[in-house]
Amino acid sequence: MIISCKCGTQFEVNKNEIPKEGRNVQCGICNATWFQKPYEKIEKINVEKLPTHYLANFFLLFLVLVSFVGIMETFREDLLYNFSELEIYYKFVEKHSEKIFEEIKNLLNTFGI
Numbered sequence: 001m002i003i004s005c006k007c008g009t010q011f012e013v014n015k016n017e018i019p020k021e022g023r024n025v026q027c028g029i030c031n032a033t034w035f036q037k038p039y040e041k042i043e044k045i046n047v048e049k050l051p052t053h054y055l056a057n058f059f060l061l062f063l064v065l066v067s068f069v070g071i072m073e074t075f076r077e078d079l080l081y082n083f084s085e086l087e088i089y090y091k092f093v094e095k096h097s098e099k100i101f102e103e104i105k106n107l108l109n110t111f112g113i
Ligand SMILES: [Zn+2]
Pocket: 005, 006, 007, 008, 009, 027, 028, 029, 030, 031, 032
């Protein structure tokens, strides 16, 4: 890996020379010393900061939707018994489920799945 001193000099050092917890190093040009951490740690933080992939977000939303519809179907009778207003929801799902399923198919096709 390459480490840089504040004077601008860069040094090629062996990965094994910098332990996980870091160590003090000294510049051979200006004699400055600093605490050097291995780059792996910095890279890991950067990866975590990256936004989640769009497809992963879509898939998560899809899973949540499928779970929601599944739960609603599982407890359909109990829910309808206690909340008769939900009949509107079930009628809506029945009416549009075929269309929604086709839309999902089309979306998956555009992603090449
Ligand atoms: Zn230096």
